[in-house]
């Protein structure tokens with residue numbers, strides 16, 4: 001777009017994106033910046049910061065010393081005093097040898113501290129983003145809660161840590177300067193102070209007015225640049241699909257749209273910056289004559305000498321520079337404010353995950369420590385639960401945000417070897433039911449209980465607080481924990497096979513953590529064995545063993561990726577697995593083989609799928625019908641599912657509740 005085309009400062013849909021008010025911005029600044037300074041390394045890093053300020057102070061001292069040395073050197077030259085000149089030269093060289101390392105050290109100390117701060121914050125945000133309890137990375141993406149979290153972690157954190165340290169030093173220098181020069185100016189002419197205050201307050205107000213859109217524009221610029229980059233990443237990730245579709249032209253069009261949007265915003269940003277610069281440059285230049293004009297009457301009346309005018313101009317300029325931080329650095333301050341706004345928003349989302357997403361379906365992990373009966377809070381034996389793996393009670397499931405009801409009042413239980421098949425029309429909510437079981441979706445009503453053995457679980461039990469404590473039931477036999485936590489007894493295989501960036505060994509061991517990997521190393525023999533079990537042993541020779549890295553999602557076929565996912569499952573040996581169309585890309589023979597393998601491994605499975613052949617491996621079927629929109633309300637208690645035994649197999653452990661029959 002040509003620069004002459006007038007651009008509205010903000011697009012209509014972007015007007016809603018208001019710059020945060022000052023209290024919000026300050027609250028966010030504190031919330032984002034504070035944790036590092038009170039972290040475990042606080043003594044060390046506070047010391048580092050103190051050293052940095054001392055070096056900054058020393059830098060001011062060195063600059064002053066150099067100005068005096070320079071003056072004396074020039075005076076000696078003017079007086080043609082050779083001895084004095086030599087002495088001054090020596091002083092100059094000594095100051096040079098001592099001063100330069102301090103100047104360099106100061107910059108280095110600042111960069112090192114910024115890097116340490118960034119590294120700590122990156123890990124702090126990544127851990128919260130990829131938290132196993134609330135899985136915010138999934139909710140942010142699937143419900144479009146905020147844009148580009150990746151860019152906030154990479155670019156925003158980088159610029160936040162660096163710029164805020166730089167600003168702290170600028171403010172510190174300004175305070176020191178202000179104290180040193182205020183006395184000089186006050187001694188010359190107190191009225192100059194009044195002029196100074198009026199000038200700086202007026203200047204700050206005008207620049208705030210002229211730059212009022214800059215924070216929002218900077219915010220949007222970050223977003224749009226990240227959107228454009230994400231578009232390019234998507235092309236890389238989906239290269240094959242795009243190539244099959246020959247969708248290059250459309251991709252270029254879509255990417256150009258994203259780039260144009262960033263470009264147009266940048267053009268608006270440039271116009272806004274230009275207007276501001278017109279003012280700030282005039283502001284800076286006017287101060288060269290303003291103090292002289294104010295003190296000139298004193299000079300004319302003979303009360304001060306010409307040298308004092310020169311001194312007053314210098315002091316005035318220093319002080320004005322110190323108290324005009326906003327005017328002089330408005331561009332960088334607005335960019336930093338946008339970064340603080342984006343990080344603060346991200347931080348708030350990560351902190352208030354339970355507030356923004358209503359928790360209505362309760363997912364409970366019931367840890368059974370031995371196979372005896374478990375006791376209720378009144379001490380009575382409630383039921384034998386050693387065979388029970390999953391209990392769904394009166395579950396009504398809704399989509400997040402739009403809250404469309406998908407499943408109405410579902411109750412079922414799964415016991416050992418009671419393999420359940422979930423079927424139904426596309427879009428009826430089969431995957432969503434697994435999402436609810438995995439704790440990813442919690443909109444709706446009801447309770448989902450998993451019965452797991454915690455003997456192998458290395459995680460400490462999740463601590464409950466607040467109202468949740470009321471429903472915590474702990475007996476000597478078993479313990480119940482609400483919410484989502486990792487349990488080795490339960491495994492989910494998603495519809496889309498996921499290949500991590502790494503070696504074949506890492507593919508197979510996923511999602512074991514690296515430490516798990518070290519503490520319980522899987523022998524290569526085990527890995528080979530499991531590859532044979534899923535009929536994938538040939539990939540070993542094809543891809544040079546377990547330790548070579550490939551773009552696995554591109555070099556393996558979809559069916560191979562699904563078989564690899566089953567290999568992960570066999571290595572994990574859970575009690576219960578929830579499979580979401582996990583064999584959809586496989587031929588029937590391979591499908592039958594894989595189900596035989598997991599059955600032989602003693603794993604109970606719940607599968608989602610459309611194929612008739614799946615009936616052969618399951619003992620029951622749960623059929624879900626699509627709810628009419630008229631039924632999408634809790635008031636209409638009409639169930640849209642039925643449970644049925646499958647007769648083509650001797651059904652094992654079928655335990656339907658009488659109330660669940662339809």
Ligand SMILES: Nc1ncnc2c1ncn2[C@@H]1O[C@H](COP(=O)(O)OP(=O)(O)OP(=O)(O)O)[C@@H](O)[C@H]1O
Pocket residue numbers: 142143399400402406424425426427428429430431432433
């Ligand atoms: N993040 C989301 N927000 C809102 N609605 C969603 C979301 N994800 C899925 N849905 C909707 O929920 C409904 C159920 O989706 P789900 O993926 O459970 O269907 P499904 O029965 O597994 O379908 P299929 O057999 O085609 O895989 C669909 O209408 C879908 O559009």
